[in-house]
Each structure stands twice: as structure tokens, then as C-alpha cells.
Amino acid sequence: AQRVTQPEKLLSVFKGAPVELKCNYSYSGSPELFWYVQYSRQRLQLLLRHISRESIKGFTADLNKGETSFHLKKPFAQEEDSAMYYCALTRNSGNTPLVFGKGTRLSVIA
Amino acid sequence: DAGVTQSPTHLIKTRGQQVTLRCSPKSGHDTVSWYQQALGQGPQFIFQYYEEEERQRGNFPDRFSGHQFPNYSSELNVNALLLGDSALYLCASSLEIGRINTEAFFGQGTRLTVV
Structure with missing residues (x-):
């Protein structure tokens, strides 16, 4: 079965501190992993995807197939990073549906 | 480009009723997906x-049930509403390009409350 687990509902960090949002997945096959973000009063939007290997807004995520993890990291949190973050996966071929985790709310304290 | 637009933004219905939600995809997109997001x-x-x-x-x-029209817009219909159908309904559009996962763009959602 396909499943995405985000163990933390809420993560609070101080501004300037490192951030790590955890994501573990189970999938039989070759998945594609994503992080989506939802800022206050805005729509869900793509933050990054593992195949692009980009750093967006200072965030990075490495796919660890051995540990089936795709943790989101940022070395220095900013107040504007406060948002809801969702990890998601899909099959690595074609417009297949996204399977989302329950999300983690990141709160960056000034 | 207004992106993905959904209507209405909020809706209150009574148990047993039927509801139709609408979605217009981002310009140039031909694929529409619907998601239900319950609280939490x-x-x-x-x-x-x-x-x-x-x-x-x-x-x-x-x-x-649903429908997609020739202009790629889509409707989501829910019959015999239950209290448990109360949720945020999200529409996402994307472009079909063979076996490539293209980015899905989400609408703001329709908040459905069943009383």
C-alpha cells in the first residue's frame, strides 16, 4: 500500500535555527516524491520535487531509498517559512494521483 | 492567467441533499483531479x-461522480450527502505529457459543510 507518514503535526523553531520536517513513505515500486506548502490564506503549491534536485527558498530534500525517507531541511529558518507542509508521492510515470501525508505545521518564532 | 479557479468558495448543505462543485483548470491544462481534505x-x-x-x-x-467538459473544466457531484462529507474539496489541474509527472496546480478549494 502507498502511504506517506509525517510524524510531527506541529514543529516550532526559533528564527535562524535549522529546520527538518520528517517524511517517511511506503511504496512498492519507484515513486516520485514532493513537498507541497500552504501559506496562510493561500492555495497549496509545489515547493520541490526530488527529481529536480533544486533548492527552493533555501529548502532541500534528499530521497533516501534505503530509509524510505524524504525529509525537508533548511539550515536557517525564517519567519516567512511558517506554513503547513505536506509530503506527497506518486508513481514515477504519467499524471498519477498524489498520495499526501497529514501535514506538519511549521511555526517559526521570532 | 487566474490559475485554477473553483466555485463556490463555501457551501452549506443538508444531509441527503446533492451538491455540485466546479473547477476551471489553469490555462493550457487538460487534466483535472479532485481531492477531499478533511480537517487535520x-x-x-x-x-x-x-x-x-x-x-x-x-x-x-x-x-x-464527476464530469469533464470539452473546455477541460470539471464538476464534482456528491449525492445523498452525509455529515462525513464535510471537508475542503480541492481541484488540481495539470498537463498530460506522456509518461512525465507534470506539476499539479491547486485551486483555493470549496469548503463544504453538511448539517
């Missing part, structure tokens, strides 16, 4: 439409 949960896939046909379906009962 991540979005859950309902179904996907491409070329006016339901291509994939999640684990939702037949009370949930």
Missing part, C-alpha cells in the same frame, strides 16, 4: 479526468 488531514484523491473521461479513481463511493 492531507488531501485524499477522489478521481481524475482526462479527455472527458474518468481515468483514475480513489477509494470513494459511487455517490461521488
Whole structure:
């Protein structure tokens, strides 16, 4: 079965501190992993995807197939990073549906 | 480009009633997917439409049905509403390019409350 687990509902960090949002997945096959973000009063939007290997807004995520993890990291949190973050996966071929985790709310304290 | 637009933004219905939600995809997109997001949960896939046909379906009962029009816009219909159908309904559009996962763009959602 396909499943995405985000163990933390809420993560609070101080501004300037490192951030790590955890994501573990189970999938039989070759998945594609994503992080989506939802800022206050805005729509869900793509933050990054593992195949692009980009750093967006200072965030990075490495796919660890051995540990089936795709943790989101940022070395220095900013107040504007406060948002809801969702990890998601899909099959690595074609417009297949996204399977989302329950999300983690990141709160960056000034 | 207004992106993905959904209407209405909020809706209150009574148990047993029927509801229709609407979605206009981002300009140039031909695939529409619908998700249900219950409070405190991540979005859950309902179904996907491409070329006016339901291509994939999640684990939702037949009370949930949909349609895609020639202009790629889509409707989600829910019959015999239950209290448990109260949720945020999200529409996402994307462009079909062979076996490539293209970015899905989400609408603001329709908040459905069943009383």
C-alpha cells in the first residue's frame, strides 16, 4: 500500500535555527516524491520535487531509498517559512494521483 | 492567467441533499483531479479526468461522480450527502505529457459543510 507518514503535526523553531520536517513513505515500486506548502490564506503549491534536485527558498530534500525517507531541511529558518507542509508521492510515470501525508505545521518564532 | 479557479468558495448543505462543485483548470491544462481534505488531514484523491473521461479513481463511493467538459473544466457531484462529507474539496489541474509527472496546480478549494 502507498502511504506517506509525517510524524510531527506541529514543529516550532526559533528564527535562524535549522529546520527538518520528517517524511517517511511506503511504496512498492519507484515513486516520485514532493513537498507541497500552504501559506496562510493561500492555495497549496509545489515547493520541490526530488527529481529536480533544486533548492527552493533555501529548502532541500534528499530521497533516501534505503530509509524510505524524504525529509525537508533548511539550515536557517525564517519567519516567512511558517506554513503547513505536506509530503506527497506518486508513481514515477504519467499524471498519477498524489498520495499526501497529514501535514506538519511549521511555526517559526521570532 | 487566474490559475485554477473553483466555485463556490463555501457551501452549506443538508444531509441527503446533492451538491455540485466546479473547477476551471489553469490555462493550457487538460487534466483535472479532485481531492477531499478533511480537517487535520492531507488531501485524499477522489478521481481524475482526462479527455472527458474518468481515468483514475480513489477509494470513494459511487455517490461521488464527476464530469469533464470539452473546455477541460470539471464538476464534482456528491449525492445523498452525509455529515462525513464535510471537508475542503480541492481541484488540481495539470498537463498530460506522456509518461512525465507534470506539476499539479491547486485551486483555493470549496469548503463544504453538511448539517
